[in-house]
Amino acid sequence: MTEQANRGPADPADETSTPVRPGRRRSEESRRAILAAAYELLDEAGYARLTVEGIAARAGTGKQTVYRWWPGKADVLLEALTVHARRHVPLPDTGDHAADLHAFLAATFAAATPPTGDALRALMAEAQIDPAFGARFRDTLLNPRREALGTLLARAHAADALAPQLTPATAVDLAFGLLWYRLLATREPLDDRLAALLTRTLLRA
Amino acid sequence: MTEQANRGPADPADETSTPVRPGRRRSEESRRAILAAAYELLDEAGYARLTVEGIAARAGTGKQTVYRWWPGKADVLLEALTVHARRHVPLPDTGDHAADLHAFLAATFAAATPPTGDALRALMAEAQIDPAFGARFRDTLLNPRREALGTLLARAHAADALAPQLTPATAVDLAFGLLWYRLLATREPLDDRLAALLTRTLLRA
Incomplete structure (x- = not known):
């Protein structure tokens, strides 16, 4: 790094x-x-x-x-989590779109387990309450993560490997939506099996 | 009612x-x-x-x-929004799984536009900060909505109409994940086009 x-x-x-x-x-x-x-x-x-x-x-x-x-502490943690995400989520480019996407999603899910998951929940809540922090949260953490996954999905799209009804942007929303919904609402596991299932959902069958 | x-x-x-x-x-x-x-x-x-x-x-x-x-006000609003959701999101059963799912998702998205969307954001934030409220939020609003969509998706699953890699529960997570991620993170529109795209993603092509 x-x-x-x-x-x-x-x-x-x-x-x-x-x-x-x-x-x-x-x-x-x-x-x-x-x-x-x-x-x-x-x-x-x-x-x-x-x-x-x-x-x-x-x-x-x-x-x-x-x-x-x-x-304040929310902004310190925002930067710490951004560094953590960059460090633990590689952006593979092996030419195998399914393998690359699966690896990215599995690493993203693994990087969001406790204690990071608790901090992500707290920062997402803070982002709703304090709009100025919300803007920093999007700029510093959410958008760079969207761009990383978007790069991978744009590559799949260019190779006609993305599910035909999806664009890279809506596929990004589905993937991070699943992550955040499990973090915030159900607290169900974010595991490798889920990464595999999501990969199959986003790519052409 | x-x-x-x-x-x-x-x-x-x-x-x-x-x-x-x-x-x-x-x-x-x-x-x-x-x-x-x-x-x-x-x-x-x-x-x-x-x-x-x-x-x-x-x-x-x-x-x-x-x-x-x-x-307090969060709990008054939680009940008001629960009544609102029940009133505005029908649970169709026409035998056409795609049409039923599309109608449910479109109505769900339409019911989450402002001002309801602002309140949903605020309540989701409150649910992260106050665990006791979080439990009431899940019991009163999130879980009944999950059950409604789950009923519809279980019907599609029984008819072998669900995308083969999904279970009704993971399909529910994908749908509500997309809704909540757009509400909380991107604020991109929740429209009929998105409901159609999501319907295609969750059902067998």
């Missing part, structure tokens, strides 16, 4: 073209420590008991350092 | 076997006025500006009358 991939949209370094200075390198280390701490504490304590204070203490920084880059 | 169908799980009358008395009839009228007021105000002002005080004033009752039956 490159340094760039670990940075979020709020990284102040993105706004300048200055070369890397020692202070900037320390900032980047601090950011990474905070993101790692947020993810560790989520695993240990769950979303409800996660606090900016706890994240800062675990990362060995002050609260004000966290607030320098993020408005 | 029967009197029974308008009652929610919190109706104190369900706990007794006494015959209908005038006081009970007045209670029932009061309940209905409160549910109608909640729905009207949702339409006029949206979920965020809806208050128990406003609902009571519109219904011509006191706040304490609302609190006698519901813990």
Whole structure:
């Protein structure tokens, strides 16, 4: 993973073209420590008991350092989960559309199990309540995931392998709809069997 | 619609076997006025500006009358939306599985447009934050809707009309997943064209 991939949209370094200075390198280390701490504490304590204070203490920084880059715990976690998704969901291109789609969906489902699933639920709720956070949630996490799956499905579509009634965009909605509905409503398992079933549903029989 | 169908799980009358008395009839009228007021105000002002005080004033009752039956505005609205869904989504049985499924999905999508869509979003968020409300949300609204669509899909399954990789339960998840994902994440339209596409996806080609 490159340094760039670990940075979020709020990284102040993105706004300048200055070369890397020692202070900037320390900032980047601090950011990474905070993101790692947020993810560790989520695993240990769950979303409800996660606090900016706890994240800062675990990362060995002050609260004000966290607030320098993020408005609150939801945004720290949003960036931590985005990094997590990028790291754990590959975008295969083997030429076998069914195998590629199945691998992507199975990795996506596996990356959404607890504790990540609890955090995803909490962030989706926050996105409904706070429209400004909702926009950041879509831009930072939902849309990049849509684009990744969309790339894969556009390839299948170009090879005439997509189910004939679907477009890549509606197929993306069906796939992430199933994921989110199980997370938010039924809490039924997101497993490999479901990834296989979804793959068959989205591709031409 | 029967009197029974308008009652929610919190109706104190369900706990007794006494015959209908005038006081009970007045209670029932009061309940209905409160549910109608909640729905009207949702339409006029949206979920965020809806208050128990406003609902009571519109219904011509006191706040304490609302609190006698519901813990707060989310639960009043949950019952109002459940009545709304039951009223506007028929469960056709014409023998034509595709036509029946299309009609059900189109009516479901149409019943989830604003202002109902805003309220559904708010209640789904509340369900993530308050687990006790989450259980009531599933029992009162989500599960009865799942059962209605499940009945229709079980019929198609028995006639070997369901897509071969799906069970009625996973087909229900795909359908409601698409609905909720569009409501919560993309806000893309829920229209008749989408109902047709979903019908083709769930049934055997």
